[in-house]
Amino acid sequence: MSDVSSQEEKRHSAQVQTEPVCPDGALKTATKNGQQIVLIPQPTEDPNDPLNWPLSKKIIIFACVSLAAFACQMSPNSNQLTFIEQVETYHKTVPDLLNSVAAALAGWVAGPFFIIPLIAVFGRSTIILWSAIGELACQIWAAHCTGEGDYISFTLSRLFAGLFGAIPAILGSGYIIDMFFLHQRGKAFAVFEVLIIFAVVGGGTLSGFVAQTQPWQYVFIWTYGPLCAAIVGVLLFVEDTTYNRDPTQPSREPMPKNYIQNRIATFVPGTKTQVKGTKRKELIQRAIIPFQITFAPISLLMGTYIFISLGLPIMQASTLATYLVPPEVAGGYGFSSLDLAFFTMTAWVGMGAAQVYGYLFNDKTPLWVARRRGGKWHPEYRLANTILPSFLLPIGLGLWGAGLQYHLHFMVLAVASFLIWFSALLSLPICYNYIVECFLRHPVEASVSLNAYRVSFGLMSVFIVTKWQASVGIGWVWGMGAFFILIVDMIMAFLILKGHVVREWTVKLCPSITNSEDGAQISQEEASSTNPVA
Known part of the structure; x- marks a missing residue:
């Protein structure tokens, strides 16, 4: 049996990605666009190291x-x-039903803080x-809330749907x-984060098509x-x-x-994926770390950017129906569910364009900047790709x-909807990638923090947009958003130029949770002076 296991490990090792491996003591590198890239982090010789898994296996897991x-x-906002x-089913007002959308957003914000620590006991998978x-149970629950007195039950289904719905995106x-x-x-990150936001908008679009005939x-x-x-x-898988x-x-x-x-x-139940004897301590730490990251200096600055630049697009998606569905005599456009579904295709196009742009440049641009500045890596190079969306949003x-x-x-x-979502979806993966790389040992907890910043503005806007609009007018609601x-x-701009200083403050305040690849040599030519390749 041991021989079979040994042969299986050898076959597995032979299937490792085709990145060339240097001799012992030298850096392992990969060829990218005709240039040698030092592999960061350096993979071990252990076939159980996920960095050594075949690329096909990684892609299957990532896809699932x-x-x-x-x-x-x-799913949480499939009725947005x-x-x-x-309204007719529950005999409630439009703001009352909008509150059910807000309940899902509230679950998105709060759910990860309660559920994510449980991975210390049961593991991510x-x-x-x-x-x-x-989430499936919550969708079944909502579909059966068809009685006049089911409004509270329906709203609770949306709250729990938001609570469960945020978890896979965080992990x-x-x-x-x-x-x-x-x-x-x-x-x-470009593929993953764009797909997540596409789900928020795309789910509503597909539901609009369904609601036209059902x-x-x-x-x-x-x-x-x-x-x-x-x-x-x-x-x-x-x-x-x-x-x-x-x-x-x-x-x-x-x-x-x-x-x-x-x-x-x-x-x-998944407990074998965790280290024995450390689960209780790890559970407490994972419950505390998201709050530490949330209020760390680098997170406060990036979180403020995300709070506004991603919150406003979420507000636009959440309130879309209130602007376009009312008849023209009431100041709307008289859109049906089908019209509304077709209109959201503009966001689809924006997200698709952002996906292509991010796939092509989210790695290429920061690596190019790093080479131009001596071959050393600094996480702030990731932020160069936020310049274009900062102008367009x-x-x-x-x-x-x-x-x-x-x-x-x-x-x-x-056209405006296209620009909003193209810009937002260019920024989001970059911001997530940057903060996660500032807290490399705690990528999930960093995502919990950013998720709270991302959704909070959209959640609050549902409650304040009516009074906000009454105070300044509909045009200035969004005009003020542009100034924000x-x-x-x-x-x-400050983070691009001085982010390394803020990270130093963060290290001093939170030394136990901060970790990055700052200063790593990404170019083989510069690295060879200290790590000669035979």
Whole structure:
């Protein structure tokens, strides 16, 4: 049996990615765009190291986690374009039903702070699986709230749906850091974060098509399929990717090689993926660390940027129906559910363009900057890609406000919507990637913090937008939003130029949780002077 296991490990090692490995004592490198890139972090010789797994295996795991994040993110607000149709069912006002959308956003903000610490006991994969199952249960719950007195029950279903729905999206950053090298993460974060936001908008779009021909409860029923597919994908293919690179720290036992035994150890209940004897201490630490990161200097500055630049687009998506569905005599555009679904395609196009741009440049640009500045890596180089969205987002918001104020043709709003979502989705993966790389040992906790910043403004706006609009007018609601973006653009400029100073403050205040790859040599030519390659 040991011989079979040994042969299997040898085959596994032979399938490791085709990055060239230097002789002992030298740096391991990869070829990218005709240039040698030093692999950061340096992989070990252990086949259980996720960095050594075949690229095909990494992509399958990443795809399954992404599917779970997509399905769980689109489900809580699957009625965000159709909630007005529920007014007659519950005999409530439009603001009352808008509060059900806010309940889902509240779950998004608070849920990770309660659930994420449980990975210290059960592991990431188990938490993703049971979060997807919980999300499916909430969708079934909502679809059955069809009675006049079911408003409270329905709102609670949205709260719990938001609580479960945020979890896979938060945990995705951990898988990215575990499996991909520094020069691959930009692409991975671009794909993952754009997919998450696409789920928020795309779920509403698809529900709009459904609601055109079916009763409103079907906007929840159609999500059963993606959620079931995500549950099956996670159960069949997702593995534990945690790996201890510090020999002074305790490590968990290797996972079983047998497929069935591996699935049982991973998911039933998942405790074997964690280090024995440290679960209680780890649970307490994981409950505290998200708060430490949330109020760390670097997170406060980046969080403020995210709070505004991502919160305003979320507010635009959450309130879209209130602007476009009312008849023209009431100041709206008289859109049906189908019209509204087609209109959100502008956001789809913006997200698709951001996906292409991010895939092409989120790694290329910072690596180019690093080479131009001596070959040493600094996380702030990631932020160079935020310059373009910093210009475009205030233009999009201003155009959106002017279009609503003067009731311009809906194509003006469509262009504005494209600019808003293209810009927001260019910024989001970069900001997540940057902060995660400032807290490399705690990528999941860093994502919890950023998720709270990202959703909080959108949550608050649902409650204040009506009074805000009554005070300054619909045009200035969004005009002020454009000026807010210009203000936080100054924060981003400061981080680009002086982010390393803020990180030094963060290290002094939170030495136990900060860790980055700052100063690592990414170019083989510069590295060879101290690490000669034979």
